[in-house]
Amino acid sequence: MSFVAVKLLKLGYSQAKKQSAKKQQHQQFQDPAAAGYPPYPQPYPPYQPYPMGEYPPGVAPGTNMSYPPENDPKPSKGSKVISMIMSALRFFQFVFGLAVIGLYGQDVQHDHDSKNTWHAKWLFALIVGFLATTTAAIHMIVPFCMRRVNYNPSPALRLPQFTWEFVLCVLWLTLFGIFGRMYIGVHPSTSSSKRDSDSSTSDLGDASKINRMRHAVWVDLVNLAFWFITASWVLLRWLKARRPAGPVGVDAEKEGA
Template structure:
C-alpha cells in the first residue's frame, strides 16, 4: 500500500466521507440546540449550567473529529476506533443526562422544552452513529493490521 492509496476515492472512502459528514451535521445541530440556552443565560448574566456546557463540549469534539476524519489520509489512522468508542460513551452519557430530564416532560406549548425533547433524540442518534463508527473502524483495523507499511511496503505494520 503506497501513499497514493491513502488518497484513492473508492466507494468505501466515499461512503465513509458521507457518514462522517452526517456525524458533523448532527454534532453541529446539537451545538445549536443547546447553544440557544447557553446564549440566553449568558445574555441575561445568569449561571451557565454545566450540563449544557458538557453537551457543547461533546458536540464540539464530535464535530472536530468528524471533520478531521473526512480528510482522506486520516481514514487509515490506527486505533481510531478507540476515540470513536470514547465519543460514543460521551454521547450515551449526554443522552442519559438530558433524557432523564426531558423525555417524560410535557412541552404543553413551551418551545424550549420541546426543543430539548428533540435534542435528546438527536443525542441518541449521535450516540448510535458513533457506535457504528467505532465498530466499523475496529473491523477496519482488524482487517488491515497485518498490512505493509505505507513508506516502503516491506515492513509489516
Template sequence: MLSRLNITKGYLAFAAVYFLLFVLGLAIIGLYATDVQRWREAHVHVESKWVFAVVVGCLSSITCIAYLVPFVFHALGFIAPIWNLVLFILHITLFGVFAKLFLHAQTGGDGAIMRMKNAIWVDLTAALLWLLVTIGSAGYWWKHRDVRSRFTGRARV
C-alpha cells in the same frame, strides 16, 4: 492502503457517515448553545450539563472534519476506533442526562422544552451512529493493519 489517486468505496462510505455525524454535531451545538447564550446574556449561572452538551457537539464536529481529510483516518490506525468509542460514550451519556430531565416532561406549549425533547433524539441518533462507526472503524483497522507472514515474518500480508 489508499493511494492519492484511488479513493476507495470504503472511504466514501465512511466520509458520508462522518458528514452526517458532522451535521448532527452542529445540530447538537445549536440546540444546546441557545440556552447557554440566553443564560450568558442574562448574567445567569450557566448549567454545566448544557456546557457538556456543547463540548460533546464540538468534539464530534472537529473529529468529523479531521476524518474527512483523506489519509487521516487510515494514518490513525487503532487510535481511531478508540476515539470513536470515547465519542460514543460521551454521546450516550449526553442522551442519558437529558433524557432523564426532559423525556417525560410536559411541554405545556413551552417551545424550549419541546426543543430539548427533540434534542435528546438527536443525541441518541448521534450516539448510535458513533457506535456503528466504532464497529466499522475497528473492522477497517483489523482488515488493513500492517501484518507480516506467519512463518518467516518477512513478507507483508
C-alpha cells in the same frame, strides 16, 4: 634467368608476408584479450536445459502457468463504495454535531445574556458537540487534501482512532442519558389550572425550551448511532490489519476443510 628467379622470390616473400599479417589480424579479432582489449560480452549465454527437478509439482514443460497479479494501486469498486458510505457518515456526523451545538447553545447564550450561572449539563453538551464536529471535519478534510499524494494511513493509527471514537460514543451515551432522563416523556402544560403539571415543568423551562430539548435528545441518539457505526468499522479494519496473511499456494481443498 637469374633476373626472373629474383622477381619470383620477391613476389613469394611479399605474398607470404601478407598472409601472415592477415592471419595475425584474424587471431586478434577472435581473441581480443590477447591483443590487450577487454573481451566482448556474449549477448546470449549458451543454451542449458532446465532440470526437471526444478519444475513446480504438477507442472510439465509446455504448460501454461499463470501467476497472481501484483498489487494493483487502483482501488476496487467495493472499496470505492465503502469509502463513499464512510464519507457520507462523516458528513452526517459533522451536520448533526452542529445541530447539537445550536440546540443547546441557545440556552447557554440566554444564560449569558441574562448574566445567570451557566448550567454544567448544557456546557457538557456543547463540549461533546464541539469534539464530535471537529473530529468529523478532520476525517473529511484530511483524505480530501491527501488524495493527490495517494495518502494511506498506517494500520498503527487505527487503534488510537478507535479509542478516540469509542470515547466519543461514551460521551454521546452519557449526554443522551442525562437529557433523556430529564425530558423524555415530559410535555409542556397547556392549561394553567394544572398545578402539578406546572410544578413539574417549571424547573425544565418554558414550553419552547421543553420542546427543543425533547428534539435535542433524539438528535443525541442519532449522533450516538453514527459514531458507533464508524467506531465499529475502524475496529474491524484494525483487526483485519493485525490478522496474518494466509500461506501462499494452499490448495483449494485444504482451504475448504
